[in-house]
Amino acid sequence: MSALVDRAVEAAGLASVLAARRAGRLDSGEHLARLRAADLLALGALADCIRADEVGDEVRIYTRPDEGDGQVPVLPPAGRDVTGLELLREVAIARIAGPRGARVRVDWTRCGLELAQVALGFGADELAGVLANKRGLPLADGEVLGVGKKSRLEAAPVVKRRELADFVRRAGRTPRFVEEAS
Amino acid sequence: MLEIIRDKARAGERLSFEDGLALFMHPDVVAVGQLANEVRERLHGDRTYFNRNMRIEVTNVCVASCLFCSFAKLEEGAPGAHTMKLEQAWAELQAHMDDPPSEIHIVNGLHPGLPFSYYEQLLAGFKRIKPDIHMKCFTAVEIHFFATHYGMTYREVLERLRRAGLDSLPGGGAEIFHPDVRTRIAHDKATGDEYLDVHRVAHSLGIRTNATMLYGHIETFEHRVDHLLRLRALQDETEGLQAFIPLAFHPDGNGMRNLPAPTAVDALRTVAVSRLLLDNVPHVKAYWVSMTPEVAQIALRFGADDVDGTIVHETIYKAAGSRSPRELTVAQLVRLIQEAGRIPIERDTLYRAVREHPRAALPEGAVKVRDRKASKHLEVIS
Numbered sequence: 001m002s003a004l005v006d007r008a009v010e011a012a013g014l015a016s017v018l019a020a021r022r023a024g025r026l027d028s029g030e031h032l033a034r035l036r037a038a039d040l041l042a043l044g045a046l047a048d049c050i051r052a053d054e055v056g057d058e059v060r061i062y063t064r065p066d067e068g069d070g071q072v073p074v075l076p077p078a079g080r081d082v083t084g085l086e087l088l089r090e091v092a093i094a095r096i097a098g099p100r101g102a103r104v105r106v107d108w109t110r111c112g113l114e115l116a117q118v119a120l121g122f123g124a125d126e127l128a129g130v131l132a133n134k135r136g137l138p139l140a141d142g143e144v145l146g147v148g149k150k151s152r153l154e155a156a157p158v159v160k161r162r163e164l165a166d167f168v169r170r171a172g173r174t175p176r177f178v179e180e181a182s
Numbered sequence: 183m184l185e186i187i188r189d190k191a192r193a194g195e196r197l198s199f200e201d202g203l204a205l206f207m208h209p210d211v212v213a214v215g216q217l218a219n220e221v222r223e224r225l226h227g228d229r230t231y232f233n234r235n236m237r238i239e240v241t242n243v244c245v246a247s248c249l250f251c252s253f254a255k256l257e258e259g260a261p262g263a264h265t266m267k268l269e270q271a272w273a274e275l276q277a278h279m280d281d282p283p284s285e286i287h288i289v290n291g292l293h294p295g296l297p298f299s300y301y302e303q304l305l306a307g308f309k310r311i312k313p314d315i316h317m318k319c320f321t322a323v324e325i326h327f328f329a330t331h332y333g334m335t336y337r338e339v340l341e342r343l344r345r346a347g348l349d350s351l352p353g354g355g356a357e358i359f360h361p362d363v364r365t366r367i368a369h370d371k372a373t374g375d376e377y378l379d380v381h382r383v384a385h386s387l388g389i390r391t392n393a394t395m396l397y398g399h400i401e402t403f404e405h406r407v408d409h410l411l412r413l414r415a416l417q418d419e420t421e422g423l424q425a426f427i428p429l430a431f432h433p434d435g436n437g438m439r440n441l442p443a444p445t446a447v448d449a450l451r452t453v454a455v456s457r458l459l460l461d462n463v464p465h466v467k468a469y470w471v472s473m474t475p476e477v478a479q480i481a482l483r484f485g486a487d488d489v490d491g492t493i494v495h496e497t498i499y500k501a502a503g504s505r506s507p508r509e510l511t512v513a514q515l516v517r518l519i520q521e522a523g524r525i526p527i528e529r530d531t532l533y534r535a536v537r538e539h540p541r542a543a544l545p546e547g548a549v550k551v552r553d554r555k556a557s558k559h560l561e562v563i564s
Contacts, residue, residue, distance in 0.1 A: 004213055008216055044212045084480050085483070085523075086521075088480065114449075117446050120447075121447065171445070
């Protein structure tokens with residue numbers, strides 16, 4: 001962790017939370033309350049450092065709704081209406097309060113790809129969603145419009161897949177599509 | 183590196199070109215945001231501004247052929263081209279007089295066939311309907327066009343428009359100042375120097391202005407920093423800029439539709455770096471039309487202190503594929519700001535407080551009172 005993040009964590013009153021996490025005795029009541037009230041960016045910086053230390057820069061991408069082992073909590077929770085700021089806080093808390101090396105997954109079909117990308121800076125290491133869903137990859141639409149014309153013969157899912165990988169790269173991370181049998 | 187920049191920013195020392203580049207290239211966007219947030223809170227605390235404004239685009243006929251533009255139609259009579267009759271434009275305000283805006287924001291194409299008196303009558307007509315309405319109209323690119331097309335100096339154009347009712351200039355048309363980019367994406371309108379000259383003359387007349395930067399297309403980080411530092415230099419000279427607004431490029435339906443739009447991370451980083459480099463510009467806007475209300479809300483933690491206004495009827499970004507709604511109500515803007523843990527301040531165009539709303543009881547991201555209908559603006563429009 002850089003000295004800058006160290007000081008931000010200290011100033012946000014999160015030093016004791018970090019110490020408790022490192023010692024493996026995070027108190028679910030007191031510490032969670034502190035995380036919920038802490039400055040969002042300090043929280044994000046701390047979560048991002050923990051993410052980098054524990055799971056590295058790779059972002060696993062699931063593009064089928066039934067992929068995965070069902071053990072990973074997905075944010076935002078289905079059916080719950082959250083703002084972008086709430087989502088980022090939830091993601092950061094899931095990383096900080098979760099077990100070491102936890103998988104923190106964000107579903108872009110629930111929150112939009114823009115927010116999912118920002119969440120990668122707040123502790124997330126997995127993205128999930130449906131490639132064919134227009135809402136999931138809105139920024140690829142301009143390119144997809146040309147699919148089928150002479151100049152662009154790639155299928156829409158290929159274009160969207162590339163866009164998605166670029167989104168991850170532009171967040172400073174390394175994309176890896178996880179192909180699992182549905 | 184970031185710590186050196188933070189120490190400079192805290193000491194009030196000016197950041198350099200190299201510092202700006204380092205901020206754009208630093209891998210930790212959240213840490214960059216923290217630095218910007220520190221500056222933002224030092225300048226404004228939690229106060230976050232918005233206004234009741236109405237966008238009107240009276241014509242999209244335009245002699246310029248900017249690659250990034252999805253709004254303009256080159257000729258009158260072309261499919262989709264429109265030019266409002268004066269009465270049609272005034273009717274937009276008349277239709278909202280039950281809850282009137284405090285500002286009319288007009289931006290147009292560069293129409294070669296209208297007389298200058300059209301614009302003078304346009305302004306005067308709005309003032310007749312609501313004498314205290316603030317007319318923030320015509321970008322520097324339009325002022326430059328008026329000067330060349332009607333054979334006047336910038337000063338003459340601005341003085342005539344001011345006599346007709348002009349109060350301030352919006353910031354549009356800046357795009358990227360550096361000629362390497364500008365000649366490729368906007369070769370046939372005002373240059374970067376001409377844009378800055380118009381603002382300089384406006385400031386000398388006591389007309390306040392905003393400034394923008396269109397980012398996320400073919401420009402490099404060097405071009406962005408160069409752009410910001412040119413604005414900073416102008417502000418050192420005139421102190422006439424009120425706000426800086428980074429505008430995200432949207433690719434639909436224009437000459438650069440093969441490019442992807444900038445991402446939310448880029449949007450947040452650009453807001454943050456702008457706040458840090460523009461140490462003499464009072465306000466940095468998170469323009470919700472450009473970046474969506476959701477990302478604009480997050481930007482209030484990355485250096486922005488203003489979200490623009492109600493807008494009512496925006497068409498330029500809509501034409502380029504923006505998924506933002508056309509309008510946000512005052513209640514929606516207040517809620518958006520409160521949910522970010524900030525204090526909503528309704529302002530007039532010159533940043534005088536009109537009404538201070540209370541802050542939310544809980545910190546940002548911890549608001550649990552959910553009202554699906556009221557927060558619908560935060561949903562992604564599919």
